[in-house]
Amino acid sequence: MEIAQSTLNLIFIGATFAVYIVIAARSRAASTKEYYVAGGGVSPLANGMATAADWMSAATFISMAGAVAISGYDASRFLMGWTGGFVLLTMLMVPFLRKFNKATVPDFIGDRYYSRTARAVAVICAIFICMTYIMGQMRGVGVVFSQLFGISISSGVVSGAVIVFIYAGLGGMKGITYTQVAQYSVMAFSYTIPAVFIAMALTGNVVPQLGLISNYTADGTAVPFLAKLNAINTELGFAEYTSGKLSTINMFCITAALMCGTAGLPHVIVRFFTVKDVKAVRKSACWTLGFIAVIYLTAPTIGAFSRVNLIEKLHQTTYTEAPYWFKEFEQTGQMAWVDKNNDGRIQYFGPGVSEAGTFSVFQGKAPEYPLYDAPQEQRIGVHGQRLLANKADLSNPNELYFGNDIMVMANPYMAGLPPWVIALLMAGCIAAALSTAAGLLLVLSTSISHDLMKKIIKPDLTDREEVNFARLASFAALVVAAYFGVNPPSAFIAKTVAFAFGLAASSFFPTLLMGIFSSRVNRAGGIAGMICGIVFTSSYIVYFQFLGGTKEQLFFGITPEGIGFVGMLINFIVAFAVSNMTKPPPGYITEMVANIRTPSGVRKTPPTDFEI
Amino acid sequence: MNDQNSKSHWRASLRLTGLLLVCWFILGYVAPILFREWLDANFPAVGTAPFGFWVAQQGSIIGFVVILVIYAICMNRTDKKHGYSEED
Numbered sequence: 211m212e213i214a215q216s217t218l219n220l221i222f223i224g225a226t227f228a229v230y231i232v233i234a235a236r237s238r239a240a241s242t243k244e245y246y247v248a249g250g251g252v253s254p255l256a257n258g259m260a261t262a263a264d265w266m267s268a269a270t271f272i273s274m275a276g277a278v279a280i281s282g283y284d285a286s287r288f289l290m291g292w293t294g295g296f297v298l299l300t301m302l303m304v305p306f307l308r309k310f311n312k313a314t315v316p317d318f319i320g321d322r323y324y325s326r327t328a329r330a331v332a333v334i335c336a337i338f339i340c341m342t343y344i345m346g347q348m349r350g351v352g353v354v355f356s357q358l359f360g361i362s363i364s365s366g367v368v369s370g371a372v373i374v375f376i377y378a379g380l381g382g383m384k385g386i387t388y389t390q391v392a393q394y395s396v397m398a399f400s401y402t403i404p405a406v407f408i409a410m411a412l413t414g415n416v417v418p419q420l421g422l423i424s425n426y427t428a429d430g431t432a433v434p435f436l437a438k439l440n441a442i443n444t445e446l447g448f449a450e451y452t453s454g455k456l457s458t459i460n461m462f463c464i465t466a467a468l469m470c471g472t473a474g475l476p477h478v479i480v481r482f483f484t485v486k487d488v489k490a491v492r493k494s495a496c497w498t499l500g501f502i503a504v505i506y507l508t509a510p511t512i513g514a515f516s517r518v519n520l521i522e523k524l525h526q527t528t529y530t531e532a533p534y535w536f537k538e539f540e541q542t543g544q545m546a547w548v549d550k551n552n553d554g555r556i557q558y559f560g561p562g563v564s565e566a567g568t569f570s571v572f573q574g575k576a577p578e579y580p581l582y583d584a585p586q587e588q589r590i591g592v593h594g595q596r597l598l599a600n601k602a603d604l605s606n607p608n609e610l611y612f613g614n615d616i617m618v619m620a621n622p623y624m625a626g627l628p629p630w631v632i633a634l635l636m637a638g639c640i641a642a643a644l645s646t647a648a649g650l651l652l653v654l655s656t657s658i659s660h661d662l663m664k665k666i667i668k669p670d671l672t673d674r675e676e677v678n679f680a681r682l683a684s685f686a687a688l689v690v691a692a693y694f695g696v697n698p699p700s701a702f703i704a705k706t707v708a709f710a711f712g713l714a715a716s717s718f719f720p721t722l723l724m725g726i727f728s729s730r731v732n733r734a735g736g737i738a739g740m741i742c743g744i745v746f747t748s749s750y751i752v753y754f755q756f757l758g759g760t761k762e763q764l765f766f767g768i769t770p771e772g773i774g775f776v777g778m779l780i781n782f783i784v785a786f787a788v789s790n791m792t793k794p795p796p797g798y799i800t801e802m803v804a805n806i807r808t809p810s811g812v813r814k815t816p817p818t819d820f821e822i
Numbered sequence: 823m824n825d826q827n828s829k830s831h832w833r834a835s836l837r838l839t840g841l842l843l844v845c846w847f848i849l850g851y852v853a854p855i856l857f858r859e860w861l862d863a864n865f866p867a868v869g870t871a872p873f874g875f876w877v878a879q880q881g882s883i884i885g886f887v888v889i890l891v892i893y894a895i896c897m898n899r900t901d902k903k904h905g906y907s908e909e910d
Contacts, residue, residue: 278879283858283875283878283879286854286875286878286879289878289879289882289883290850290854290878290882290883293882293883293886294846294849294850294882294886296886296890297842297843297846297850297886297889297890298846300890300893301839301842301843301893302839305897419880420869422869422871422879422880423867423868423869423870423871423876423880424869424870425870434867434870434871435870436870436871436872436875437870452862452871452872452875453859453862453875458855458856461855462851462855462856465850465851465855466851469850487908488901489898489901489907489908492890492893492894492897492898493894495890495894496887496890496891496894499886499887499890500887503883503884503886503887506883507880507883507884510879510880804828807828807832807835808828808831808906809897809901809906810901810905810906810907810908
């Protein structure tokens, strides 16, 4: 019996949702400890899965393979940056912060630097970083919902927000941890299954990672797969797939900023506060990176395979003979064809994104379409294709436009996979967006209720009042996030991602690191370093992203994406210089530092408060 | 626990961390970024993929996981030696 794709999608998503809600309802948080850190007794394996789901956002899930497909070697900065950061996180941060035994990251900064100012700076950074991220997630949920159910994006965003609030706002950390475990499983299956099929089709290998390093066999010949891809690229006018366009210093700085930023992201750090002791933290970090690696090792294979597949299926094909899925994605606006030379064939040529920042197929950043009531000849072309309202960019011969997300979304169609795989993929996308949104929402709400209300504004809050404040705060944060999801400052979101990582790399990472590994850095040094790092990084980013700084003015050719690395070095230098000029921190701080370096005793000691 | 013991524990863990960070730097920066072109040209290919490119897209990630596993095993052993380990 043939079931329609839309029905299958509904069944898969409905089933996964039912699972999430049941899990969340069974593990509702009752105390602040359960709300913030799930009671501190989650198993390392479960926490590893949950952290992996938390870490991989909808953007990573949908767009990363596309980024690799489009820029080849250059995209390695994301692959290495977002995994290598976990090495820093595990060896330099989380075991010590877990031993410290507090609920949030600003807690540590406030206590270690014995200062309310330091805590306030940390809270503001945490809120900014999470807010930036969550806006993109809400938008992602909205887009997927609107495609699935045929509702407007705004109603998609609102329904996504309601679901997230139900289990994150009410369930707290305990609720989201166990739903994230389920969400990771959905994500991993839906990501790897299409990759296996496409690897078999192109290289005859069942394991995609082996397919990437073996021969291309689909046309009966056997040439090295990457050599085949390089040949296709150079023939069409692109740079070689395996060599990069970015300068070495820029590539180095961006990778370093992403790694250090990852190690300083508050929503990742707090995940490790949920396991029972330092030993469990280390074990859990291994699981986390292992689970993340499953997806990150598959992304470059999907990118490479689907690039070959896409070009072979579409390049020089007449529109009337183009595969059916091309027309479907044309309708949703994810792909577009502009017949510049009027030959009725689709042509795809390099060198990719033009200097003007357009996609070089048409003028402007995104495809725009004539209104529905426009005359038919403005909407539909002579070959039946969907026409764009944008003017064609006639400076180059490229006629095919597609977004980054197409390499994952169209992959099962291109490989001719059964409809249930596509339904699973849809469920995976939603799982990726929901799990990240829930994790971020939790950090946002604890930052507001615990660090801002309890520690700075109103210290006499009771436990129960604090949890209620956290729920209220998560509701408020969600309303703001949903507002920006409905009215996205779209150019702004893409640009602020660099901001979030830059800020984490130049503020949290160095400040936490010095707090743990040096007992000499004091209040004045810590605050001065943090402020110099943040001010330098944010003014550089604002200048080049928003105030029209030119390429020639870049510091050693480092783009805003990578400047957080320089900001981090500035933070270190300033903090050490100022600390050495002022008097050392008081004795109880030195004791505290010695104490967090000793791994035992987390379970026995009740949380101690170094109140200021 | 006495002071001497905690100092030697801290030194041992710094030594391990430093050593693994050197491996991390080689895997994440030296091989895939700084010397990639030289490695692509002069090192044997991994399967059919150029060496430096393979490290950048696959090898480094596998290596990072291995580093964390080594860290967890060695640190737990160091803890035990210094009497800091807790039985489950």
